[in-house]
Amino acid sequence: MILTTKWFGSFLCEENKVKRAALFPKDPKEIALRLEKIKKGEVLDEELSLASSARQVTDRRLVEYGRRVKFDSSFIKPEDYGFSLDLYREATIALAKQAVKASVGPDVHLGQAVRAHDDLVSTTNLLSERLHEWYGLHFPELENVLSGDAYAKAITSHGSRGDVLKALNLEMDSIGSEVQEQDLASITTLASAVKESLSAREKVERYINLRMKDVAPNVSAIAGPVIGARLIMHAGSLKRLASMPSGTVQLLGAEKAMFRHLKEGSRPPKHGILFAHPLVHNSPGWQRGAVARALAAKICMAARADAYTGNDISGELKAQIERRVEEIRKQHPNPPKRARVRPSGRKQKRWR
Amino acid sequence: MLPDIAAVKGLRSVYSDGHTLYTINASPGRTVYGERLERGEGVEFRAWNPTRSKLAALILLGCRDLRLDDSTKVLYLGAASGTTASHVSDIVVNGCVFCVEVSERSFRDLVAVCESRKNMIPILADANQPEEYAHMIEGVEFVYQDIAQRNQVDIFVRNMAAFEAEHGILMLKSRSIDVNRRPRDVYSDVKRSLSSKLLKVREVVELDRFAKDHAAFVVEA
Numbered sequence: 001m002i003l004t005t006k007w008f009g010s011f012l013c014e015e016n017k018v019k020r021a022a023l024f025p026k027d028p029k030e031i032a033l034r035l036e037k038i039k040k041g042e043v044l045d046e047e048l049s050l051a052s053s054a055r056q057v058t059d060r061r062l063v064e065y066g067r068r069v070k071f072d073s074s075f076i077k078p079e080d081y082g083f084s085l086d087l088y089r090e091a092t093i094a095l096a097k098q099a100v101k102a103s104v105g106p107d108v109h110l111g112q113a114v115r116a117h118d119d120l121v122s123t124t125n126l127l128s129e130r131l132h133e134w135y136g137l138h139f140p141e142l143e144n145v146l147s148g149d150a151y152a153k154a155i156t157s158h159g160s161r162g163d164v165l166k167a168l169n170l171e172m173d174s175i176g177s178e179v180q181e182q183d184l185a186s187i188t189t190l191a192s193a194v195k196e197s198l199s200a201r202e203k204v205e206r207y208i209n210l211r212m213k214d215v216a217p218n219v220s221a222i223a224g225p226v227i228g229a230r231l232i233m234h235a236g237s238l239k240r241l242a243s244m245p246s247g248t249v250q251l252l253g254a255e256k257a258m259f260r261h262l263k264e265g266s267r268p269p270k271h272g273i274l275f276a277h278p279l280v281h282n283s284p285g286w287q288r289g290a291v292a293r294a295l296a297a298k299i300c301m302a303a304r305a306d307a308y309t310g311n312d313i314s315g316e317l318k319a320q321i322e323r324r325v326e327e328i329r330k331q332h333p334n335p336p337k338r339a340r341v342r343p344s345g346r347k348q349k350r351w352r
Numbered sequence: 353m354l355p356d357i358a359a360v361k362g363l364r365s366v367y368s369d370g371h372t373l374y375t376i377n378a379s380p381g382r383t384v385y386g387e388r389l390e391r392g393e394g395v396e397f398r399a400w401n402p403t404r405s406k407l408a409a410l411i412l413l414g415c416r417d418l419r420l421d422d423s424t425k426v427l428y429l430g431a432a433s434g435t436t437a438s439h440v441s442d443i444v445v446n447g448c449v450f451c452v453e454v455s456e457r458s459f460r461d462l463v464a465v466c467e468s469r470k471n472m473i474p475i476l477a478d479a480n481q482p483e484e485y486a487h488m489i490e491g492v493e494f495v496y497q498d499i500a501q502r503n504q505v506d507i508f509v510r511n512m513a514a515f516e517a518e519h520g521i522l523m524l525k526s527r528s529i530d531v532n533r534r535p536r537d538v539y540s541d542v543k544r545s546l547s548s549k550l551l552k553v554r555e556v557v558e559l560d561r562f563a564k565d566h567a568a569f570v571v572e573a
Contacts, residue, residue, distance in 0.1 A: 005487055006490075007487060007488055007490070035487075035488065038487055039484075060483070072516070074490075074491050086470065088473065089466070089470070089471075089473055092466075092473045092474055092488065093466055093467055096459065096462075096466070096476060097463060099456075099459070099476045100456060100476075103456035103459075103476075259531050263531060263532060
């Protein structure tokens with residue numbers, strides 16, 4: 001007899017007739033529980049109760065009770081056993097809610113943190129640009145003395161030019177105009193917003209750092225926590241990053257340029273997210289491709305170690321990448337000669 | 353005032369006022385993706401946006417022979433947030449739509465849509481592995497697939513076979529199969545490979561007007 005399981009019960013069949021049935025309770029929660037078990041590959045009690053007389057089975061989970069066969073069980077209708085579609089719908093929705101709840105792992109938070117970090121960086125830049133512009137009306141020279149965090153801090157805690165100068169023990173002539181009390185109040189409001197978002201950025205960065213040490217210590221050490229987290233987010237998960245070829249890792253985040261290259265024959269990209277890595281962007285342009293390639297290779301190995309063995313190989317990898325970058329620097333100290341630019345205005349069809 | 357909405361000729365449960373398509377809202381008062389609602393005689397119509405939903409695009413481009421009636425059981429692969437799936441659920445009011453989606457983020461929105469509709473069933477699974485969700489599906493007659501994957505044709509063929517569906521629509525994104533090739537070349541290849549799997553391609557409609565480099569394959573087993 002063939003053992004098959006449907007969403008409302010398990011059945012023993014012979015020649016398209018149900019011989020014995022073990023129905024599930026008519027309760028959405030109970031059905032959801034069983035569907036969940038099936039998903040995990042476990043064997044249900046209902047199936048066990050019928051298994052002894054089974055010769056063949058329809059599901060991979062049940063292979064120890066019989067030979068697996070293909071079997072059309074559509075003749076077993078839920079209505080015949082008093083199960084309605086509504087009941088089933090409720091069960092699947094309960095199951096779906098559980099699945100949604102369970103789908104949030106640490107890497108999801110890491111992904112959101114990286115995005116939040118990016119957002120904070122861009123808003124901080126935007127706001128601080130405005131602050132410099134606005135406070136510059138009153139005291140343009142301050143940005144020569146202080147920068148970044150300190151600039152915003154000085155304005156929030158001291159306010160006017162005179163007070164700032166006093167606090168910094170400085171004396172200088174300013175070409176800035178005088179401001180009224182209420183103007184200054186607005187400027188300090190903006191300054192405190194800048195200060196706040198700068199500190200938020202730092203906190204998020206610290207969080208990413210901490211989390212990455214947990215989730216992917218090797219990648220974090222080679223690529224840096226933020227870039228590492230961004231790579232993982234882009235790949236989908238650490239496992240997926242680990243299973244990517246290094247050429248793909250090198251170009252993660254440069255998909256647009258890559259497809260433009262494939263489609264229209266423009267020059268291929270050398271780096272994607274990895275451009276933000278100091279080793280890459282501090283290298284002169286003609287070395288960046290090679291450096292990014294080497295870096296991507298090491299990041300791949302780091303990701304594999306993190307995803308599978310869990311060994312700490314960051315020291316070795318770091319030494320290797322440093323050696324390789326040194327080599328690249330020696331091999332190509334000077335920019336290559338420029339290729340002759342074609343005189344015709346027509347777009348080059350294929351990059352060579 | 354009641355708008356001048358009439359059934360689209362040759363299609364049951366799809367309506368039009370001359371330029372916009374509508375379906376009858378199966379969960380009155382609710383919208384799924386911010387679409388417009390119109391009161392009709394005793395029913396509520398839901399505007400169906402062809403730039404958001406390729407099935408609406410397909411109907412607007414003249415395809416009438418969908419083989420979806422009010423009691424069809426549909427397997428919907430790649431349901432995403434349930435935009436098109438909700439309109440399919442409007443069309444097959446007495447049938448059922450089994451919505452399969454892998455992405456957990458989209459699935460969250462999909463579950464919310466399913467909760468407000470009596471005939472939609474959410475399944476978090478990978479359409480690549482029909483056997484993983486086979487036990488959750490009951491008597492499917494129609495497979496609708498909108499999955500932008502390189503092996504989308506293979507997924508479609510395997511699901512059609514696994515559930516012995518009689519009809520199906522494959523929404524094909526040619527750029528997912530090969531960015532470099534001309535979409536038309538991809539379409540003809542796909543048509544050939546569907547035929548080689550004993551599926552009869554009744555119609556191929558290019559959807560470029562609404563969805564660039566996409567085509568709909570209306571298929572019969």
